[in-house]
Amino acid sequence: MQAPNPKYAWSAIAREAPPKRGAAERVEDFDEIYANYDEAAVMAQASRCIQCPNPLCMTGCPLQNRIPEWLALAAQGLFLEAAELSRSTSNMPEICSRVCPQERLCEGACILNYKSDPVAIGAVEKFINDYAFAHGGVEALPTVPNGFTVAVIGAGPGGIACADELAQLGYDVTVYESHLIPGGLLVNGIPAFKLEKHLVERRVDMLVKRGVKFKLGVRVGWDVSLAFLRSEFDAVFLAVGAQQPKALDVPGGDRPGVHAALPFLIQKNVNSPLITLPPIDVRGKSVAVLGGGDTAMDCLRTSLRSGAKEAACIYRRDLANMPGSRKEYANALEEGARFEFLTNPVEIVGGADGAVTEVRCVRMELGATDASGRRKPRAVPGSEFSVKADIILVAYGFDPVPFPKDSDFAGLKTDDWGGLKIDGNQMTSEAGVFSGGDSVRGPSLVVHAVRDARKAAQGIHRYLHAR
Numbered sequence: 390m391q392a393p394n395p396k397y398a399w400s401a402i403a404r405e406a407p408p409k410r411g412a413a414e415r416v417e418d419f420d421e422i423y424a425n426y427d428e429a430a431v432m433a434q435a436s437r438c439i440q441c442p443n444p445l446c447m448t449g450c451p452l453q454n455r456i457p458e459w460l461a462l463a464a465q466g467l468f469l470e471a472a473e474l475s476r477s478t479s480n481m482p483e484i485c486s487r488v489c490p491q492e493r494l495c496e497g498a499c500i501l502n503y504k505s506d507p508v509a510i511g512a513v514e515k516f517i518n519d520y521a522f523a524h525g526g527v528e529a530l531p532t533v534p535n536g537f538t539v540a541v542i543g544a545g546p547g548g549i550a551c552a553d554e555l556a557q558l559g560y561d562v563t564v565y566e567s568h569l570i571p572g573g574l575l576v577n578g579i580p581a582f583k584l585e586k587h588l589v590e591r592r593v594d595m596l597v598k599r600g601v602k603f604k605l606g607v608r609v610g611w612d613v614s615l616a617f618l619r620s621e622f623d624a625v626f627l628a629v630g631a632q633q634p635k636a637l638d639v640p641g642g643d644r645p646g647v648h649a650a651l652p653f654l655i656q657k658n659v660n661s662p663l664i665t666l667p668p669i670d671v672r673g674k675s676v677a678v679l680g681g682g683d684t685a686m687d688c689l690r691t692s693l694r695s696g697a698k699e700a701a702c703i704y705r706r707d708l709a710n711m712p713g714s715r716k717e718y719a720n721a722l723e724e725g726a727r728f729e730f731l732t733n734p735v736e737i738v739g740g741a742d743g744a745v746t747e748v749r750c751v752r753m754e755l756g757a758t759d760a761s762g763r764r765k766p767r768a769v770p771g772s773e774f775s776v777k778a779d780i781i782l783v784a785y786g787f788d789p790v791p792f793p794k795d796s797d798f799a800g801l802k803t804d805d806w807g808g809l810k811i812d813g814n815q816m817t818s819e820a821g822v823f824s825g826g827d828s829v830r831g832p833s834l835v836v837h838a839v840r841d842a843r844k845a846a847q848g849i850h851r852y853l854h855a856r
């Protein structure tokens with residue numbers, strides 16, 4: 390009997406999601422909800438790739454990961470080789486595979502979408518990299534020093550990725566971080582049920598083994614000047630992110646019980662006595678989350694794990710126009726979150742003590758598309774109604790935190806949104822000072838920060854060697 394053509398394995402093998410814990414169990418803790426495939430399952434899922442001559446999955450991946458190549462290796466059971474190839478284009482594939490919205494990137498571009506379900510690229514990437522760590526397939530060794538020094542400002546995904554690239558090129562790298570725990574939003578913002586914190590700690594430990602130094606609890610622009618950094622280092626990479634929350638600009642938006650999303654997530658994510666945020670207790674309370682991005686999904690799911698009686702998402706567009714990951718939306722639904730689409734808050738109502746009691750809302754309808762390509766919402770006259778709430782979490786996104794006006798960092802050119810202006814090499818208006826990630830583009834994906842950081846590392850390399 391003739392063996393089946395492997396090019397058509399996708400038609401014989403259905404896409405299979407990795408094992409996932411039930412909602413009733415997982416809302417009781419903050420552990421990751423997805424397990425890995427077993428070896429037979431991952432080989433079968435990887436074999437569904439048809440090895441396109443022009444792989445659209447690579448086009449859909451901001452890092453242009455060599456996806457078909459490592460899928461082919463995984464299909465043969467060559468997991469260590471597959472992981473090594475994965476690491477050649479990504480500085481944290483075991484993290485990106487957990488937090489990337491694959492349905493909008495590589496899997497969304499997979500050609501099998503026209504005929505069937507896409508290849509489970511993210512789950513295979515997670516398996517091969519977890520396998521490599523478990524089997525001693527990942528090394529972090531110092532390289533020969535090249536004599537140059539670089540300061541990396543910020544220990545989030547962009548800073549970690551840039552430091553990693555530079556260290557592998559022989560640079561003496563020092564990372565400055567304002568928090569006392571490195572990791573940025575990987576630690577502070579992304580809940581552990583999506584990304585367990587020991588994975589980030591392991592990445593930081595690898596950087597230390599490569600010779601990277603960390604200076605924690607230092608606010609660059611406040612405690613350290615640009616002039617100092619330029620005198621001590623040959624180049625600087627700014628990866629300070631965008632963590633200034635957008636305001637809730639409605640009457641009552643400053644009532645007790647209204648909180649920005651990030652302080653809430655930090656409080657629930659980081660177990661450190663050094664973090665002194667005012668307690669945000671949602672146990673037994675009705676929580677309303679304003680916004681429709683991934684931060685909103687994180688707030689909903691974190692609230693339910695923290696004992697909230699109910700958690701409702703209020704979003705002014707419909708599901709089709711919601712920016713949050715569909716996978717995270719589905720998980721939030723399974724865990725008991727409620728969604729009020731085409732709904733916009735117009736007032737935060739309080740009781741006699743001033744504390745929040747409800748959100749006064751208006752129904753919306755979608756009109757013509759706006760500059761972002763999404764249909765612009767408009768209020769429906771006479772459609773006002775109320776949503777009960779004791780706690781309101783505002784997840785409207787973030788802007789870059791401006792440097793103090795008297796800081797020499799304030800002289801760097803920015804765009805209308807406060808993002809740093811850069812050239813094709815990721816260099817800012819100051820020669821030798823580079824930037825990327827949320828500092829430039831505003832709130833975006835981890836994979837975009839990694840891509841910018843890798844590009845900036847190459848820009849720094851060219852700049853210093855040209856000198």
